[in-house]
Amino acid sequence: MAMIYSEKVMDHFSNPRNVGEIPDADAVGEVGNAVCGDIMKMYLKIEDDVIVDVKFKTFGCGAAIATSSMATELIKGKTIKEALELTNKAVVEALDGLPPAKLHCSVLAEEAVKSAIADYYRRQGREIDFDIGCDGHCDACHNHH
Amino acid sequence: MAMIYSEKVMDHFSNPRNVGEIPDADAVGEVGNAVCGDIMKMYLKIEDDVIVDVKFKTFGCGAAIATSSMATELIKGKTIKEALELTNKAVVEALDGLPPAKLHCSVLAEEAVKSAIADYYRRQGREIDFDIGCDGHCDACHNHH
Amino acid sequence: MADSEKKSARFVYADNAATTQVSPKVLEAMLPYFKDKYGNPSSLYSLSREAAEAVEDARAKIAELLGARPNEIYFTASGSEADNWAVKGAARANMAKGRHIVTSKIEHHAVLHTCKALEKEGFEVTYLDVDSDGLVDPEEFREALRSDTILATVMYANNEIGTVQPISELAAIARERKIPFFTDAVQAVGNLPVDVKELGVDMLALSGHKINAPKGIGALYIKNGTRIKSLIDGGGQERGRRAGTENVPYIVGLARALEIAVARIPELERVRMMRDRLIDGILSTIPHSRLNGSREKRLPGNVNIAFEFIEGESLVLLLDSAGIAASTGSACSTASLEPSHVLLAIGLPHEKAHGSLRLSISHETTEEDVDYILEKLPPIVERLRAMSPLYEDFLRGKQVHST
Amino acid sequence: MADSEKKSARFVYADNAATTQVSPKVLEAMLPYFKDKYGNPSSLYSLSREAAEAVEDARAKIAELLGARPNEIYFTASGSEADNWAVKGAARANMAKGRHIVTSKIEHHAVLHTCKALEKEGFEVTYLDVDSDGLVDPEEFREALRSDTILATVMYANNEIGTVQPISELAAIARERKIPFFTDAVQAVGNLPVDVKELGVDMLALSGHKINAPKGIGALYIKNGTRIKSLIDGGGQERGRRAGTENVPYIVGLARALEIAVARIPELERVRMMRDRLIDGILSTIPHSRLNGSREKRLPGNVNIAFEFIEGESLVLLLDSAGIAASTGSACSTASLEPSHVLLAIGLPHEKAHGSLRLSISHETTEEDVDYILEKLPPIVERLRAMSPLYEDFLRGKQVHST
Numbered sequence A, B: 001m002a003m004i005y006s007e008k009v010m011d012h013f014s015n016p017r018n019v020g021e022i023p024d025a026d027a028v029g030e031v032g033n034a035v036c037g038d039i040m041k042m043y044l045k046i047e048d049d050v051i052v053d054v055k056f057k058t059f060g061c062g063a064a065i066a067t068s069s070m071a072t073e074l075i076k077g078k079t080i081k082e083a084l085e086l087t088n089k090a091v092v093e094a095l096d097g098l099p100p101a102k103l104h105c106s107v108l109a110e111e112a113v114k115s116a117i118a119d120y121y122r123r124q125g126r127e128i129d130f131d132i133g134c135d136g137h138c139d140a141c142h143n144h145h
Numbered sequence C, D: 001m002a003d004s005e006k007k008s009a010r011f012v013y014a015d016n017a018a019t020t021q022v023s024p025k026v027l028e029a030m031l032p033y034f035k036d037k038y039g040n041p042s043s044l045y046s047l048s049r050e051a052a053e054a055v056e057d058a059r060a061k062i063a064e065l066l067g068a069r070p071n072e073i074y075f076t077a078s079g080s081e082a083d084n085w086a087v088k089g090a091a092r093a094n095m096a097k098g099r100h101i102v103t104s105k106i107e108h109h110a111v112l113h114t115c116k117a118l119e120k121e122g123f124e125v126t127y128l129d130v131d132s133d134g135l136v137d138p139e140e141f142r143e144a145l146r147s148d149t150i151l152a153t154v155m156y157a158n159n160e161i162g163t164v165q166p167i168s169e170l171a172a173i174a175r176e177r178k179i180p181f182f183t184d185a186v187q188a189v190g191n192l193p194v195d196v197k198e199l200g201v202d203m204l205a206l207s208g209h210k211i212n213a214p215k216g217i218g219a220l221y222i223k224n225g226t227r228i229k230s231l232i233d234g235g236g237q238e239r240g241r242r243a244g245t246e247n248v249p250y251i252v253g254l255a256r257a258l259e260i261a262v263a264r265i266p267e268l269e270r271v272r273m274m275r276d277r278l279i280d281g282i283l284s285t286i287p288h289s290r291l292n293g294s295r296e297k298r299l300p301g302n303v304n305i306a307f308e309f310i311e312g313e314s315l316v317l318l319l320d321s322a323g324i325a326a327s328t329g330s331a332c333s334t335a336s337l338e339p340s341h342v343l344l345a346i347g348l349p350h351e352k353a354h355g356s357l358r359l360s361i362s363h364e365t366t367e368e369d370v371d372y373i374l375e376k377l378p379p380i381v382e383r384l385r386a387m388s389p390l391y392e393d394f395l396r397g398k399q400v401h402s403t
């Protein structure tokens, strides 16, 4: 059956917010891989633990692009702590839902944020006290059905 | 699939020739049985080995009635010898064909004629030197498929 | 009206159990999906989303009308496919648990021949007898269930004699024993209220062309959690359980038709009254005739009468000349010479089974149609009897033929 | 035009391999059978004879167009059903002789998943590799045949990459060994001349909705004498081999559509030229793109191109916004995340397989449509690449991702 995306998803897919790179980013995270069909790369500019800018690049389906876009919107201007609390469920809700086959994209978006923040922690020498999630294997982050 | 009968069959079914009984018949033959779904009874009036009159009664489907009607037409005025030569094929051809599932009816019609003539022979004390055909069992005269 | 329908003064369609005309509303609902909204529901673009949404809306509507969830409704290409899928699918999915199936002797061929095919695959099938009205006895049903029984299947209403089975009672017995229960409701849907939850069945089949949708569409309700194998493997349609590009127009048409049919059920009281007038009228004017099937537990539009001494096909053909479309036995087997297995099962001897007539009327039937049948039928029966050697024998007081 | 088709300046339907619009002539041929000629072909009266005759006329016409006899044509409800029937039916009918089946890795899911299902029933299946063009090697095919091989099945033309197999050669090899040969010709019929006798196949499947008949009708050619079990048991329809009240309108429509499609084959040279203009135009303007499938042994309307660094679904969605309906991989599996098994079989790595685009054009496609696609596609690919981290890596001269 056709992927029936909500209007919000189509909007974020067609006009993605925050696409691009941040050349002098304070953190970069990348999750997924091309074999699975989705890669999300996220760039953060962080000042005083606040995410002052965020950009992404995504290789993937409509939902992958839309969830990346929405995730960046949801963490922009937030503290790192707040960003770490972003769940895939929150991304899905903000997009007015996703088809079941595409839920894994929201998981990937959550993980992209975490992965970028982990990079920040690493650069700062802080201990990573949260779960990064995806281990880069398809089966781990994709809920096939 | 619907039985697709030729116009000739429909004509002989709707307006069967020679329906009825001959109370003082010289010969009566009956073939088939109600279990199989067809019974044909044929009455002959015979003078000098010529069939001067013939009537039938049939319990059965459209094809059974049409073949009875056609068979009586084909033997009326014929000699007994000629009537014995009537084949089911000739009946089918005279009717412009029959659906495959209904070919057995023409066999029954041929046998009804033979059975009546056999009765005539019996009454005359003549030896029956031809094959009567149907033994009254469904499987013998019906070519199921 | 087709050419053939013009020949006689009147055309009375009394074969609604065989098939029905597609209603204008159903056709109207379908048309856009042939021409404009022709996308493949599996594709990704907007044209296809329209088609996919139409399919899902239809599924939701049908689910609601049957008391099911949308994800419990699967579209098939016929009642026969739904029957085959339910029976073969459940049997093959549960093979490890056992190989015994319970059904009745009066099922439609789509169930019966499927059971025969399964017997060749090593399944064992119990075919329950029915009483003279065509009813399955719940106690016999209970006794037939074994520890290795993996499927029970009894039709809701019989297509020939219209007998309605005590499905919820049978389903409850099967449920006690945790045996999946399937019912072929092809003749019931649109004629009786059908709620899968109230019935308590695990699977239920229906067919579009009995309720003014086209021939070539059906549906199978499969209760969530029911184990079943696919009949048609392939693409991911129907949640991966029934492959084939969706027949979008017919799916839309089926939903519309079911909606109309279910809304009309209360009106069928009128049909029931016409049915009874037909039955009483025929039995009182034509001697040597009897009603087949239950008088009370009967589909509202079904009349099935056996006329002694005559054969059904010639009766149907003469009725046709008089402008009345009717049937003898099940339409599916008229090409064969076997008398109806249903009539034999209710105890009719072969010769009487051969002479049965089914008149199946609907909401479109009028009182004038009933009058017309009651006027035309007796002389036609009389005419056939006049040329029947069996009737001749009978009149002479001889014994009726038999083997 | 549906709503969705109005949004953009132009609507170009380039997904004819997924499905096609029902043509006005086909719809016109079908309509009488919904409304007036609605009889059940199995019934006995005139209304039904009209329906039965329509079915038999359609069968005879299709037989003639395929070089078969009328009694070798069976109607089904889809290409998928025809595929399932041929493969399961022949396998199960010949089980006593052996349990080995030979097929290719690039079959449609209706064949492939059916083979997988048969594996679970105890059959053994050899899935032949194809070369980088998607071609089965006749020598490999010959070597795969064993003394216990009971069925060989290779599709005529691939639905994704359009590669046309040497069917008559393969069928001849199977015939030498007396092994029944089936070909799924769903994509070939209407695009290439198809004559079952010339091909020398024992069974051949086709589907209506690829040739401007509706979705939900197909046909299976079964050469007389071929051993096959029924998939759908029940009534005596289709000479007792496929139960279900005949879908008269669609059967009539299928015959009409096939007649039109076959008559049009000579005109497809024009389509072939547009196809080549599309291929050349895309490959020359978009870097890092490659043609999938054979350049020469290719369906006249099929274009399939892999674009590096981007993913197919987003490409299709952006094309849709521009008014172009296209597909990525097989329409049937777009709901799944698996990359196309066909593209993997011709040797594409996963990441390139994800970025494939199929444009399938037809006789209805115009030169302006081709211009439009060639105008809209490059900036869309560019836009997706601009947001692709893979392209970013590539531009930085890094290694492309792979496992």
Ligand SMILES: Cc1ncc(COP(=O)(O)O)c(C=O)c1O
Binding pocket: C243, C244, C245, D017, D077, D078, D079, D080, D081, D083, D108, D110, D155, D157, D158, D159, D184, D185, D186, D187, D207, D208, D209, D216, D217, D218
């Ligand atoms: C090669 C091939 N085989 C089989 C099918 C299945 O046909 P249908 O959609 O009629 O089930 C298709 C199309 O979907 C196809 O392209």
Ligand SMILES: Cc1ncc(COP(=O)(O)O)c(C=O)c1O
Binding pocket: C017, C077, C078, C079, C080, C081, C083, C108, C110, C155, C157, C158, C159, C184, C185, C186, C187, C207, C208, C209, C216, C217, C218, C332, D243, D244, D245
């Ligand atoms: C009780 C019953 N089951 C199944 C069927 C088969 O339905 P279809 O003709 O849609 O295959 C019919 C009608 O023919 C029927 O009456």
